[in-house]
Amino acid sequence: MKIVVVGMAVLSESLDVLTGFRDQLYGCLPRRADALFELTDALLCTDGPVETLVGLSLAAEHPRGHCALYDALNHGRIDVEPLRRRLVETPLPRAADGRLVLAVDVSPWLRPHAATSPDRSFCHTYGRGKDEHRMIPGWPYSFIAALETGRTSWTALLDAVRLPPGADLTPLTCAQIRQLVDRLTGAGQWQPGDSDILIVLDAGYEAPRIAWLLRDLPIEILGRMRSDRVLRRPTPPRVYQPLGGRPAKHGGEFVFGDPATWNAEQAATVTDTRRYGQVKAQGWDRLHPRLTRRAAWADHDGALPIIAGTVIRLTVDHQPSRGEPKPLWLWWSKLDATPADVDRCWQAFLRRFDIEHTFRLLKQTLGWSAPKLREPAAADRWTWLILAAHTQLRLARPLAQDLRRPWERPLTAERLTPARVRRGLQNLRTTSASPARVPKPSKSGPGRPPGSRNRHTATRYDVGLILVTGRHTSDRLTTRRAPNPAALVKRQVEWLSLNLFPQVA
DSSP states (O other): OHHHHHHHHHHHHHHHHHHHHHHHHHHTOOBSHHHHHHHHHHHHHSSSOOOOSGGGGGSTTOOSOHHHHHHHHHHOBOOHHHHHHHHHHSOOOOOTTSOOEEEEEEEEEEOTTOTTOSSOEEEEEEOSSTTOEEEEEEEEEEEEEEEOSSSOOOEEEEEEEEOOTTOBHHHHHHHHHHHHHHHHHHTTSSOTTSOOEEEEEOTTSOHHHHHHHTTTSSEEEEEEEOTTBEEEOOOOOOOOOTTOOOOOSSOOEEETTOGGGTOSOSEEEEEEETTTEEEEEEEEEEEBOOOOSSGGGTTOOSSOOOOOEEEEEEEESOOTTOOOOOOEEEEESOSSOOHHHHHHHHHHHHGGGHHHHHHHIIIIISOTTOSOOOSHHHHHHHHHHHHHHHHHHHHTGGGOOOOOOTTSOOOOGGGOOHHHHHHTHHHHHTTSOOOOOOOOOOOOOOOSOTTOOOOOOOOOOOOBOOBOOOOOGGGBSSOOOOOOHHHHHHHHHHHHHHHHOTTTO
């Protein structure tokens, strides 16, 4: 009986948290609140993947017409800052040691045929072939999510920012992280004396520069590095030279691809896994990149800093796909790493791939990139509705039941995926009152007279670039000249003309 009472208390508390977030979400919608809120409910309660935006107007949770749906996205308003604060106030997942682990990554909303949509940029995407990369026009969004421990596809989305054309990725990412840390501190998710927040980055970010720009925050930066990097050891002690000369500023080279330059590691661990065999992690302390006054450091005042950190090399015995295992190189912004720190870092980085499952859920199930919206402001509103819907899925996780298909394996309550939780959300919605008002009866407008033509030609916009500064050609094995942005745009325009308009080319 005690177990039943405790279980009912947990369910009641989870339902109160879900209901409170729904009320707070409605308060963040000052214009077209009813239509936007019911659109979110239709997004959550529709059976199957969302393939079209207008199809959501047929759901029972959206009693308004399809015209109200598009009017809400095009002319509604969402108070983003209060909604951001509501997201960080929800219960957040934590690592085994109680610290927050945040993953930062960019996911594009591809719009290659939307020539009349402004603020598009060339987004990096992977092709179907091996080592095939393409640059396709679209709206790139930078997401930050809190990661869980263990094998799971759940993350807690906390922020999303659309990257404008011509923007520098590193300063925007630093500003986004700084604002999120301030909100976490204000919400009591981090307090003085707690463990530092771990920020996990992929190879597309320059981890040492981000660590330098955010050195005043209680965070740790963990980023992946390419396998052709060359770092430097600490500055050697100054020795008197009779012939004179400037003392050395950097120590010997640490070449990722040359084991002869590694010397003995400061920390090493071996872990047995089921799928990869033995996982060996090696850590070398106090290594830094050799900065030059180019790119992001061209206008730096004073002497260039020495950004020292710990380099971690991760190797496995074999891969499940029977491919050749390649080493994984990580850079951690802290010094004097212990074997426990090395294990914590590489295990946290592997959890970063959970955000890829979240991106797949947003695009393939919730239909984040399905609408063909023209204005970036409408795309931002739809993106924040997606984040609010995903948060409701996460809060409803303890309340959901496993409504599996006959061909699916049963799962326990803690192993339910977001897609399975979404199946039962229609039943949970009846237990949580909707703050939206009943729609008033109306009829559609007359529209354009039959036979008339639209004489208002939409403006066409060029596609911009997203700049990634902070990269150093001096710490690579092979130095290459940076690509010319104008030449890159020309090549992408030629590629688009050949692929999209082959009869014209």
